[in-house]
Amino acid sequence: MRQPVLLLAMQAAWSCLCRATQHYPAAWGHYDVCKSQVYTDEGLTWDYMACQPEAGDMTKYLRVTLDPPNITCGDPPETYCALENPYMCNNECDANTVELAHPPELMFDFEGRNPTTFWQSTSWRKYPKPLLVNITMSWNKTIELTDDIVITFESGRPEQMVLEKSLDYGRTWQPYQFYATDCLDAFTMDPKTVQDLTQHTLLDIICTEDYSRGYVWKYDKTVRFEIKDRFALFAGPQLHNMASLYGQLDTTKNLRDFFTITDLRIRLLRPATGATMVDENNLSRYFYAISDIKVQGRMHTQLSLTCDGRPWTRASLLLCKDCECFGHSNRCSYIELLNTVICVSCKHNTRGQHCQLCKLGYYRNATAELDDKNVCLECKCDPFGSESDRCNGTGFCKCKEGATGPKCTECQPGYLWNNGCKSRVCDELLRCQNGGVCHNNLRCQCPAAFTGLLCEKPRCEGEAAGCGDPDSGQAALRLPPTPLLLLPLLLAPAWAAPL
Secondary structure (H helix, E strand, O other): OOOOOOHHHHHHHHHOOOOOOOOOOOOOOOOOOOOOEEEEOOOOEEEEEEEOOOOOOHHOEEEEEEEEEEEEOOOEEEEEEOOOOOOOOOOEOOOOOHHHHHOOHHOOOOOOOEEEEEEEEEOOOOOOOOOEEEEEEEEEEEEOOOOOEEEEEEOOOEEEEEEEEOOOOOOOEEEEEEEEEOHHHOOOOOOHHHHHHHOOOOOOOOOOHHHHOOOOOOOOOOOOOOOOHHHHHHHOOOOOHHHHHHHHHHHOOHHHHHEEEEEEEEEEEEOOOOOOOOOOOOOOHHEEEEEEEEOOEOOOOOOOOOOOOOOOHHOOOOOEEEEOOOOOOOOOEEEEEOOOOOOOOOOEEOOOOOOEEEOOOOOEEOOOOOOOOOOOOEEEEEEOOOEEEEOOOOOOOOEOOOOOOOOOEEOOEEEEEEEEEEEEEOOOOOOOOOEEEEEEEOOEEOOOOEEOOOOOOOOOOOOOOOEHHHHHOOEEEOOOOOOHHHHHHHHHHHHHHOO
């Protein structure tokens, strides 16, 4: 049995090490393979694990915004009452006095101060209109969550709230979890807990009533989103089998995305009331106050997971080179055969060693810089008029015969659009024969007795020899082969026929 001395296997799995360039096992798919030296019964040897940046406190790097922006208390100054005692109204909030101000940055400051520092909203003075607050935390980078999200309320925990996430820098949002004292009443959802989840239902969005009790639980102020309990569904209760977790994250994109964010949003929908009825004569009892928010994770930076091939020691673990992906990727890999570093999983429709090219079906936006998210624009070649969905560097598509225009959506002279550009079969110079009518310059509409491109062939009458398959119900006359010398005459317009 291995007895790690220099680095515990569990610690190493979460350490920011570099990828070995020789003698390493197969990678964990999307996760590079790292190694560290450990002592075993056989002596000093290498221990392999998934290579990950170091986990840490992500609140150090975020930007916080509130909606509505004037929801923070203190402007104008306000006096608050205690929720559990409506007659104890000695709490003041004044934005112009440092000791009495409660700005949003106090949700992320050092905890342990006395008195406790916290952000606080205005009171519910506009009741019965809902007291709604959105707290948005943005990183402008991709974050992989590694521990529970913990929100500590200085006041009573809200009776209704939603935790939401974004993977595209706040453009779209998805719920992470609903919280309520009565899930069925608040969100028409049956209450559940994370213990009700399985590997197959891990991605289910649940509503929990565990964190929405009233003020009587004053020593239980936290609201959690349980990341580790979800990890444990794959890695075991003590998270010993991290390789299993990495394997699942690698092979299941939806699962990997579930633990990945660029932004978090807390939607506070109803404050704690402590009773079944709101005291409309003392609305200063009802508000939101948060003293701490914890978000643990790994920030994806543009550091290469590349090292030289020398034997590793703790002093040489950081011999990694930078890699440049212009903001379209947060991870690089070393290709030993080519002795080079390439960006992995380029986003924003880019590709190439440094995500500097556009993927097929897209072209470079000449007005955008290389690090712009809109650097690659979709070709949008017409599927009927163009040869493929690819275009050249200026966005022009390669058109089929008869089609023209940047996207191949127009027709050249002599062609008409009909799910692509079709050559004119009939016009004032090439007329339909035997009483046929030219239809939209595309085809001849023939009378019942004739068929063919220009209605030049008589149809079969009866079931004479040479007709089509009688079982088909058709009596198309199959004429003897026309001599090649006569074919131009049959296809010539009527006015050109010999007298």
